[in-house]
Each structure stands twice: as C-alpha cells, then as structure tokens.
Amino acid sequence: MNASHADKLAELRTILDASDNIVFFGGAGVSTESNIPDFRSAGGLFSERVGKRELSPEEILSHTFFMQHTEEFYDFYKNKMIYKDAKPNPAHLALARLEQAGKLKAVITQNIDGLHQQAGSREVLELHGSVHRNYCMSCGQFFPLDAVLESAGVPKCSRCGGIVKPDVVLYEESLDTGVLEKARRYIEQADVLIVAGTSLRVYPAAGLIQFFRGKHLVLINKSPTPYDHAASLVIHDSIGKTLKACLT
Structure with missing residues (x-):
C-alpha cells in the first residue's frame, strides 16, 4: 500500500468518525465482491x-x-x-455496522440481490426492486424467490393461475417514484455521501447525486466516474477492503 492510498484511508476514517449523518449509494460493484457479476x-x-x-x-x-x-x-x-447462495461481503457488513452505530442513515442501492438486508441493514432503498419479491400480475398475490426458482418454466400463481413477475425494474419500466423521492430526501439531508461500485452513468439513479449538499462526497470505485472531479475524496480500490479498513 503506497502512502497516498494510506492517507486516503486515514481521511475516510476521519470523515466517518466525525459524522452521524452518512448515506451510502451503491451499484453493481458492491455485489461483485460477493461473486455476483x-x-x-x-x-x-x-x-x-x-x-x-x-x-x-x-x-x-x-x-x-x-x-x-x-x-x-x-x-x-x-x-x-x-445468485441464491451469494453471501454479504465486507462492504455489506461494514455498512450494517455503521447503521447500528447510528452513523449511517440509509443505504440506497441499484442492486436487486437483498444482500444489504441479509447483512443486517434496516433502512435499504432498492431503486431497482428485489428478486426476493414476486407478484402475480393478475391478482397481486405475493411469492418468495423459491417459488420462482422451483417453478417449471414460467411461474404461475397458485391462486388464480396468472403469471408471476419479479418485483424488479426492467428496461423500459420506470423506477418507483416513492423510492426515488425518499432517496432524494436522504441525499439532500446527508452530511456525508459515499458512492461506491457504480459508473454513475445510468439514469435516473445517477442523477440523484446532484441533490447532495453536504460536506463530503466520497467515491469508491475501481474505475473513474463522471463525478470524480466533484468529489472531496476518490478511492480507486475494493469497496469491501476500503470500508473494512476504515472500521477496524
């Protein structure tokens, strides 16, 4: 580890220690460390x-x-x-610890795997829905993930025979306006916004960053993003490794 990277970790540790109004915004890169491509x-x-x-x-x-x-x-x-067997990685676990400590107010995620909740996070805003929620398109009956996985072909409702659809946002579908609005409010009110594992190129989710008015915008991503120039701290490294190092 070179000195500049060590300095960045020390700076992030100081930022986290000083704030009790942190919001985390994460994309697919958070879950790739749990072997979800x-x-x-x-x-x-x-x-x-x-x-x-x-x-x-x-x-x-x-x-x-x-x-x-x-x-x-x-x-x-x-x-x-x-990826039913995927487990929370150090990033998910670190964020759950930050919430339990009263420092992290919300996790806003583009992922649909439910790993944040599995790690223990309570306030999770799922912009793109979740594979763990599935609904009959005809009568609205709820079905868990196993009902979809165990079905032969297209899963059908056991009550009315309608097609069961995952509660995930498909291309050509709109994001839930209520979830978007709640995410916007959290970001507007945050003192620290950590953005990780996302290219920040997919809208409307990426547009949420413009609502941040706090002290520290922290970007953790393995590759550059269009917002790197606007961040107070940019770390190009593993999210799990970075967050774990700052909480030990």
Missing part, C-alpha cells in the same frame, strides 16, 4: 443466444421481451440473474 462490466454478461438470435442482457431484461417471450425471459433470469 455485473453484466455491464468487462467481466460481466455479454450477448445471449435466444433461439437463432443473439440478444444483449439489456434486451432480454426489457419489459417488451418479458411480455412477448416470457418463457425465454425466465430461462435467462433464473440462470443468470439469481
């Missing part, structure tokens, strides 16, 4: 053959594809988007 990254998922066609994950995970090719959607979704 980010299909937008170089090591993620590329095109997928569906019948005779080569489709991108973005095409398969669209509302149109879900409605028109539901069985193919679920084949991809169950095999490539669900």
Whole structure:
C-alpha cells in the first residue's frame, strides 16, 4: 500500500468518525465482491443466444421481451440473474455496522440481490426492486424467490393461475417514484455521501447525486466516474477492503 492510498484511508476514517449523518449509494460493484457479476462490466454478461438470435442482457431484461417471450425471459433470469447462495461481503457488513452505530442513515442501492438486508441493514432503498419479491400480475398475490426458482418454466400463481413477475425494474419500466423521492430526501439531508461500485452513468439513479449538499462526497470505485472531479475524496480500490479498513 503506497502512502497516498494510506492517507486516503486515514481521511475516510476521519470523515466517518466525525459524522452521524452518512448515506451510502451503491451499484453493481458492491455485489461483485460477493461473486455476483455485473453484466455491464468487462467481466460481466455479454450477448445471449435466444433461439437463432443473439440478444444483449439489456434486451432480454426489457419489459417488451418479458411480455412477448416470457418463457425465454425466465430461462435467462433464473440462470443468470439469481445468485441464491451469494453471501454479504465486507462492504455489506461494514455498512450494517455503521447503521447500528447510528452513523449511517440509509443505504440506497441499484442492486436487486437483498444482500444489504441479509447483512443486517434496516433502512435499504432498492431503486431497482428485489428478486426476493414476486407478484402475480393478475391478482397481486405475493411469492418468495423459491417459488420462482422451483417453478417449471414460467411461474404461475397458485391462486388464480396468472403469471408471476419479479418485483424488479426492467428496461423500459420506470423506477418507483416513492423510492426515488425518499432517496432524494436522504441525499439532500446527508452530511456525508459515499458512492461506491457504480459508473454513475445510468439514469435516473445517477442523477440523484446532484441533490447532495453536504460536506463530503466520497467515491469508491475501481474505475473513474463522471463525478470524480466533484468529489472531496476518490478511492480507486475494493469497496469491501476500503470500508473494512476504515472500521477496524
């Protein structure tokens, strides 16, 4: 570890120690450390053959594809988007500890895996929904993840026979305005905003950063983002390793 990196960790430790109004905003990079791939990254998922066609994950995970090719959607979704055995990594655990200490007010996440809650975080705003919530499109009956995974083909409602849809935001669908508004309020009121594991290029989620008016914008990401110039502290390293080092 070079001196400049050690200095950055020391600065982050000082920032965390001094604040009791921290908000964390995280993307796919938080979960890649739990071995959940980010299909937008170089090591993620590329095109997928569906019948005779080569489709991108973005095409398969669209509302149109879900409605028109539901069985193919679920084949991809169950095999490539669900990581039931994934466990919280040091980043998830560190954030849960910060919340328990009364310092972290909320986790805002673009991830759909539920690992923040599994780690113990209570105030988690899921911008893109969760694989753990699934609803019948006809009657609204709730189904857990296992009901989707154990179904043959397209999961159907045990009550009315309707198609069960994951409570995740697909491409072409809008984010929940209530969740977005709550996230905006947390960011507006925060003293410290930690943004990690996201390219900050996917809107409208990335646009939330503009509402921050606090003292310290901290970016933790392995690659540069469009907001690096505006941050008070930028650390290009593992999120889990960084947060763990600052809390020990």
